[in-house]
Amino acid sequence: MAKSSNDLFSTLRTYISKVTEGEKSPAExxxxxxxxxxxxxxxxxxxxxxxxxxxxxxxxFVKRDEFDRLAAQVAAMKSEASTKKASAKKTAPKKPVAKKSAAKKSAPKKKAVKK
Known part of the structure; x- marks a missing residue:
């Protein structure tokens, strides 16, 4: 700071001498x-x-504009993921339904007739 104040005073002295010598006007x-x-x-x-x-x-820390840009990217990715998930559900092949095995019924036994 001392150097810049010295520069300022030096500059002011130069300008004052130019004004007093008539080289420059006070407005200049x-x-x-x-x-x-x-x-x-x-x-x-x-x-x-x-x-x-x-x-x-x-x-x-991050700048607010960097944060906002990242938040927008995350929101876009979430939206894209949910769109893909929804379309995948609509076009997903249906799972084959497992057929229940029919229980074999045994023929009713004939009663032996007593003779």
Missing amino acids: VAAALNGWARESADALKSKIHEEVEASVAKMG
């Missing part, structure tokens, strides 16, 4: 400083984003 200096501030803010945001991404990845 203000526009230049505004541009520099925007660039610095963008660089800082980018660095913070990178650090947060790295920390989150180390902790094992």
Whole structure:
């Protein structure tokens, strides 16, 4: 941080000397400083984003959009599986029904006639 503050003060001194020497107008200096501030803010945001991404990845978390994409894939797979299961039930060959064996009836025995 000390280096960037030194850079800032150095830049400000340069701009102030250019304004006092009449090389630049105060509006030009203000526009230049505004541009520099925007660039610095963008660089800082980018660095913070990178650090947060790295920390989150180390902790094992996933981004919300990654989670939503995976959840959608799982839902699609479940839907596909249930569709396949339903169509398999409709087209499944019928199991042959086991025929019950007819019990053999023995012919009624004739009674012996006594003579």
